[in-house]
Amino acid sequence: MAVQSKTNRKAVDHEGRQARILDAADAVFGEQGFDGASARDVAERAGVNKALIFYYFRSKDGLFEKVLERYYDAHAIALQHAFSGGGSVAERLHRLIDAYVDYIDANRRWPRLVQGQVCGSGGHLELIARNLAPMYSWVEAALGEVAPASGPLAARQFFLTFSGAVINYFTYAPVLAELWPEDPVSAEAVQERRAHLHWLIDVILAELGRTGD
Secondary structure, eight states: OOOHHHHHHHHHHHHHHHHHHHHHHHHHHHHHHHHHHHHHHHHHHSSHHHHHHHHHHHSSSHHHHHHHHHHHHHHHHHHHHHHSSSOOOHHHHHHHHHHHHHHHOTTTTTHHHHHHHHHHHHHTTHHHHHHHHHHHHHHEEEEEEEESSSSSTTTHOOOHHHHHHHHHHHHHHHHHHHHHOOTSHHHHHHHHHHHHHHHHHHHHHHHHHHHHH
């Protein structure tokens, strides 16, 4: 029993150190970008020996991938929960957009990390595309009931519309703060943005309904 307890403690210690390293890497990559950050920076932020970075994650690339995967896994769970439970296309999309806004609002570094890869060195585009696929599938499946398979009103276009409408709001927030009379990421401003997105969903579904008549 004592041996088992010691083994369990070691496992918990390993998990705790890995989580601490991932939290530190998240912050460092968010501040400095992937290219500007180093394993030493992450180790210092986490309060661990740099060798542990390579022991657990093999390389800076491996560490960055785990940071992104942790975001994508939690994101997928949030969206799956929102999209499940049945209901009309409108109900499912409204739940989905709420979950999307909530997640990005709570994890504002994540879109910056992704867009840094898309617009920069792009060394992790395959990982990003692989993890983006589930959300694309959910939106396509939902709108597939009312949207055409191709053309300007196809589901794939609305996937870009919805994702861009949420992500760009938060990534442009530092610029908007210089232009708007209020803080764009305040609770009131985010709620206003959420209401706009719900309106947008209703407008799009109404147009699709007319198109299908």
